[in-house]
């Protein structure tokens with residue numbers, strides 16, 4: 001089994017960070033099955049700061065093992081986490097690297113004050129990332145053929 005370079009666990013799940021606020025991904029963009037909400041602990045690397053584990057309810061397709069997070073929600077969660085911890089890093093670029101075992105996270109690993117090396121034993125990097133391209137439904141300007 002392939003070991004991930006980051007965490008100690010095998011790579012797991014695929015991931016989409018959805019930048020569109022009007023696309024809520026009730027269906028999987030890959031297989032078109034209905035998705036459901038499931039809580040994951042995301043392992044996030046923040047530029048010029050480091051890594052943190054964040055509990056987040058995401059859209060999930062069990063068929064594709066695909067986790068989908070909405071960027072606007074994640075931005076808000078991170079801003080809330082950092083408003084106390086380190087307000088200066090709010091707005092920095094970040095990268096969702098993988099998931100943390102929920103049991104380890106609930107035991108307090110990866111939260112502020114915990115040694116990161118210990119938390120890393122419970123991180124599974126994502127197998128792959130997908131880009132999500134989306135065109136909102138609605139009216140688009142087209143060639144005017146009405147012949148006015």
Ligand SMILES: [Zn+2]
Nearest residue numbers: 028031061064
């Ligand atoms: Zn799917």
